[in-house]
Amino acid sequence: MAQRKRLSQHNNTQTSSQLKRRSSSSLTQDEDEEATFTQPSTSQVQRGLEKLSQAQVDQKTAEVVQYFLMKDQKKVPVRRAELVKYMVKDYRTIYPEIIKRAARTFEQVFGLKLVEIDPKQHMYILVNNLETPARAGPVECPTNPKTGLLFVVLSVIFMKGGIVKENLIWHTLKKLRVDPGQKHEEFGDVKKVVTDEFVRQKYLEYLRIPHTEPVEYEIRWGPRADLEVSKAKILEFIGQLHEQDPRSWTQQYREAHGTQTPGQASRSSSQR
Structure with a gap:
């Protein structure tokens, strides 16, 4: 009985350690992603676009837009590292173009502005378009x-x-x-x-x-x-x-x- 209890405790400790290692590993991978990611040059973006169809670029832009909107529901900032790792993936050579198109979509369709609030960690949020008089900021007049x-x-x-x-x-x-x-x-x-x-x-x-x-x-x-x-x-x-x-x-x-x-x-x- 005592041996079974010790074994159970050992397994629980081992599982906890594995979860901590996985969590730590995930953070490290995101940091590595940021460290190894280099913003593509204009010529690299142009060459990347030449290899893709308009439909492919539009589809990837739409996926990025949806990702931002999902995060924005809980007002959670989005880091460039996670965006590249989970959404942009193989399209990283045209990352600047995708962000530019996504920003244009937010402004024209949703009346939102994509803002980089932390240039060091490359962290983005969506805010109400500050140039649109008809739109009030969400905290100007509390409604909930x-x-x-x-x-x-x-x-x-x-x-x-x-x-x-x-x-x-x-x-x-x-x-x-x-x-x-x-x-x-x-x-x-x-x-x-x-x-x-x-x-x-x-x-x-x-x-x-x-x-x-x-x-x-x-x-x-x-x-x-x-x-x-x-x-x-x-x-x-x-x-x-x-x-x-x-x-x-x-x-x-x-x-x-x-x-x-x-x-x-x-x-x-x-x-x-």
């Missing part, structure tokens, strides 16, 4: 509870100068009767949504504060939020909440209407 939660978190960060300790977020949410220590009927694990889901989606950055004991973390806006969220709208929201003119917060008003990211400036000018 989870988006509303994100809007509140971004508002706190913006009003406090761009970076806050995580405890301030939890304290604010408790005031709104959203207790991070309890399971919420709409959000489930609130802390996990904020520090994991919103971070993976690149709406937030969750960073350890150096030299703190016990360990502390800070939260700031992520690159997707910089592209999609209007600071002017956030200030309007805060003004309505406190029944004050948004201009009474001088620094925030200046940031929202003056020194903005290029994407936000484009959105603001298109909405006037």
Whole structure:
């Protein structure tokens, strides 16, 4: 009996180790894919296109478009390494052309813009086309509870100068009767949504504060939020909440209407 138990434990340990090795191996393969991938030159792309039919290029572009749309449903960024490995595959010599055609499809058909938010890791996301006045960013006017939660978190960060300790977020949410220590009927694990889901989606950055004991973390806006969220709208929201003119917060008003990211400036000018 004892021998059988030891054997079972050994098998479980072995299985766990195998899963960890497979997971580690998968990550390494993606990193290798990125390291070995060289962006094809214009002449290489041209030669690659000459070997393929129009139908083949269109089909591969359609597959890439569908892959991005599938990932975008959960707001998950797409790395170039995974795109080349799982979708582009043998068509890597015309990768730039496929991305260019996919970007054109997103803009013309879906009103979306394909944006590279991390040039080092070559990470892409889809955002609402910033040049289309009729389209509002998904976080400008919250229409569902989870988006509303994100809007509140971004508002706190913006009003406090761009970076806050995580405890301030939890304290604010408790005031709104959203207790991070309890399971919420709409959000489930609130802390996990904020520090994991919103971070993976690149709406937030969750960073350890150096030299703190016990360990502390800070939260700031992520690159997707910089592209999609209007600071002017956030200030309007805060003004309505406190029944004050948004201009009474001088620094925030200046940031929202003056020194903005290029994407936000484009959105603001298109909405006037």
